[in-house]
Amino acid sequence: MTENGVPDGPIAHGFPHLATVRASITALFRRLSADGIRAYGTSITPADAAFDASDDLHLGAQRVAAATVRALRLPDARMVVSFRAMEEAATVELTSGPEYSVEVNDRFRTHRRDLAAALSHEVAHVLLHRLDLRFPGTAENEILTDTAAAYLGAGWLLLDAYREDALTHQRFGYLTPEEFGYVLAKRAALFGEDPATWFTSPQAYEAYVRGRALAERDHRRAPLAAAGPLARRRYAKARRTGARAGDGSGYRFEPDGSGPGLRVSFPCPVCAQRLRVAVRGRLRARCGLCRTVLDCLT
Numbered sequence: 573m574t575e576n577g578v579p580d581g582p583i584a585h586g587f588p589h590l591a592t593v594r595a596s597i598t599a600l601f602r603r604l605s606a607d608g609i610r611a612y613g614t615s616i617t618p619a620d621a622a623f624d625a626s627d628d629l630h631l632g633a634q635r636v637a638a639a640t641v642r643a644l645r646l647p648d649a650r651m652v653v654s655f656r657a658m659e660e661a662a663t664v665e666l667t668s669g670p671e672y673s674v675e676v677n678d679r680f681r682t683h684r685r686d687l688a689a690a691l692s693h694e695v696a697h698v699l700l701h702r703l704d705l706r707f708p709g710t711a712e713n714e715i716l717t718d719t720a721a722a723y724l725g726a727g728w729l730l731l732d733a734y735r736e737d738a739l740t741h742q743r744f745g746y747l748t749p750e751e752f753g754y755v756l757a758k759r760a761a762l763f764g765e766d767p768a769t770w771f772t773s774p775q776a777y778e779a780y781v782r783g784r785a786l787a788e789r790d791h792r793r794a795p796l797a798a799a800g801p802l803a804r805r806r807y808a809k810a811r812r813t814g815a816r817a818g819d820g821s822g823y824r825f826e827p828d829g830s831g832p833g834l835r836v837s838f839p840c841p842v843c844a845q846r847l848r849v850a851v852r853g854r855l856r857a858r859c860g861l862c863r864t865v866l867d868c869l870t
Contacts, residue, residue: 583736584748585779587786589715592707593751594844596719597758598861601843603705606863613763615725616643618770621688629655629681636688637674640695643726649698651691655681661744664694666701685772689733689744696721714746722747722755728767731756731776749776753783761787762842790841793821797854797867804869811836811851825851836870 587593601609620639623632630653637651650671655678662676674694680687696717700706707713721727727745731752734743743749756767757780771777792798794807803821811825811834823838826848834851843862849855851870858865 583734583741583743585750586748587751587754589747589751590754592712592715593719593747593755594839596707596716597723597755598844599705599707599716600720600723601845601861603703606861609724609762609862612645612724614643615728615759615765615767616640616688616692621729623684623687625684627684632684633676633680633687637691637695640688640691640726643692644695644699644721644724646695646699646702649695649702651695653691662690662694664697666697669698669702672698686729686733686742686744689729692721692726692729693717693745695726696724699724711746718745718747718752719755721745722752723759725759727752728756728770731779732771732773734776734779735773736775749779750783750786753780754787755783756780757784757787758842760784761791790839793823793838793841795823795836795838795849795868795870796841797869799869840864840866 616639621636623636633653634651637653641647641649641651648670651674652671653674653676656675657678658675660677662674664672664674674691676687676690680690700717700720705716707716718727718730721730730745731749734749745752747755760766768777768780771780792800792803794803799807807823810823821838823836825834825836828835828850835848836851837846837848839845840847840859840862842864843859845859845861847857847859849857849868849870853870855868855870856865857868
């Protein structure tokens, strides 16, 4: 049984799970391949996720579930949605399929705008189950599930369900709002889409902007040529001393086994796979996992 929690009380912010989020993106590329990831180029649309008071409760829920299944490219999976009183937002029983039973919280009988968000997490569980992709710990596996939902085109709904004001404290999933924003920005950069216009929650949009800022900084870290002057100076100093990066850039220097020079390893800004290249000035490096070509100044 899997869960998608809707915690009460204060909502965590920032990037406490960033290492696991990045590891999740790497794991998705390794399991699906670069071509497989690029097959998820179309996100679920606001129209597909819409579920309002004019819809028949059960037919509308089935329609939204089917749209989520299509977005995550599980055309032979069928979701049977039922409602009951429960603490969690939703649960799914993971079986061999093709039919999966999803139970959702009774609150969605009336709070319908967020049903698609709850379903996106559960359908992502089904996808990962079919891919036989999981992390060892429960918490890490839930972060992987949220990351998969967001990176593959359905999880923007989870961020849009985030609302925080004097009267309301609501978020779905296990990532912070900013971490959802980070993953969505990574997806947006890969596919050239802009999810900002889809958000109905002002707080969700603000969290997306904060996450996008961090995602953009990934492309400006040394030894990438787009790094700023301060990052370049830190990199040059570390190169002279052989030290590791102290600014979160993640680069490391090591002897070049084929000669007297150095190699530098650093995370790919797209898939977070570590790359190793010779330290020899300006060069272009191609990530073997996501196939991104990177302009570097080593």
